[in-house]
Amino acid sequence: MEEFELEPGEHIITLVRQHVFVLFLKLVPFILLAAAPFIVAPLFSMFEGVSSVTGDMSSSFRFFIGVWWLFLWMGVFQIITKYFLTSWVITSHRIVDIYQKAFFRRKVSSFLLVRVQDVTTNVHGILATLIGYGDINVETAGSIEKFCMKGVRSPEYLRDLIMREVAVLHQDNDAVKTGV
Amino acid sequence: MAGLASWCHTIDMNGSEKVDPFPTPFFLSGDSGSGFSLPDAATVLPAIFAIVFFIWVAYTLVVAYHWFRYGHRSLLAVPLLALHIVVSGTLMLLATAGLK
Numbered sequence: 001m002e003e004f005e006l007e008p009g010e011h012i013i014t015l016v017r018q019h020v021f022v023l024f025l026k027l028v029p030f031i032l033l034a035a036a037p038f039i040v041a042p043l044f045s046m047f048e049g050v051s052s053v054t055g056d057m058s059s060s061f062r063f064f065i066g067v068w069w070l071f072l073w074m075g076v077f078q079i080i081t082k083y084f085l086t087s088w089v090i091t092s093h094r095i096v097d098i099y100q101k102a103f104f105r106r107k108v109s110s111f112l113l114v115r116v117q118d119v120t121t122n123v124h125g126i127l128a129t130l131i132g133y134g135d136i137n138v139e140t141a142g143s144i145e146k147f148c149m150k151g152v153r154s155p156e157y158l159r160d161l162i163m164r165e166v167a168v169l170h171q172d173n174d175a176v177k178t179g180v
Numbered sequence: 181m182a183g184l185a186s187w188c189h190t191i192d193m194n195g196s197e198k199v200d201p202f203p204t205p206f207f208l209s210g211d212s213g214s215g216f217s218l219p220d221a222a223t224v225l226p227a228i229f230a231i232v233f234f235i236w237v238a239y240t241l242v243v244a245y246h247w248f249r250y251g252h253r254s255l256l257a258v259p260l261l262a263l264h265i266v267v268s269g270t271l272m273l274l275a276t277a278g279l280k
Binding site: 060084 | 221229232236271
């Protein structure tokens with residue numbers, strides 16, 4: 001990892017991304033747009049009479065379909081890229097929130113687990129319940145900003161994992177203070 | 181009143197006068213000699229494709245930069261970039277297949 005350095009004794013527990021189904025939902029509009037030329041094609045056939053001006057209509061139409069799908073594919077690949085470059089890295093000491101908002105717009109923030117006060121999960125809807133994805137919010141002491149990740153796989157498991165790590169850290173701190 | 185009478189005479193409704201169709205505007209006539217004419221698809225489409233290809237090259241460079249900068253440890257980086265190039269190449273072949 002180049003965006004953050006692991007401290008001595010710190011290790012990565014897990015890396016969290018959005019559920020693949022959430023990625024699929026983002027790609028659905030592109031599937032519909034890819035089918036759009038076949039809806040528009042009958043309109044093109046209405047203008048066959050002007051094909052002498054614009055050249056061979058079939059080759060032109062194929063050209064525009066190819067270019068249209070190429071731009072759609074570029075949009076799809078951008079979403080795939082953002083999906084893989086956005087993640088939460090949960091280490092034994094902190095959570096690193098890496099958010100790729102767009103190309104050349106990347107936000108990396110981290111917060112210590114000992115400062116975690118509240119972890120909330122939100123599973124909303126039939127699909128989210130059946131497939132098993134949801135939102136997870138983490139509130140930290142002294143920070144107004146909420147750390148949120150939407151559409152993660154098994155948010156309850158993550159919540160328990162974070163709270164378990166927080167408890168372990170607090171136990172270690174208490175042991176150091178009491179000298180045990 | 182005399183002027184109105186002559187005007188009414190001009191548009192005689194008996195149908196005896198021959199009505200000429202409007203002439204085709206010069207910019208739609210397709211004559212390349214004097215006025216503007218619609219460009220031929222054989223010259224326009226390759227130019228459009230050149231612009232699209234330039235955009236695609238810039239986009240691919242940006243995507244590859246992000247993958248190698250931030251996701252280079254991922255095992256999916258190279259296969260996904262290869263997939264991007266294969267899919268894009270196929271679509272570009274589809275687009276250019278019918279061009280003369």
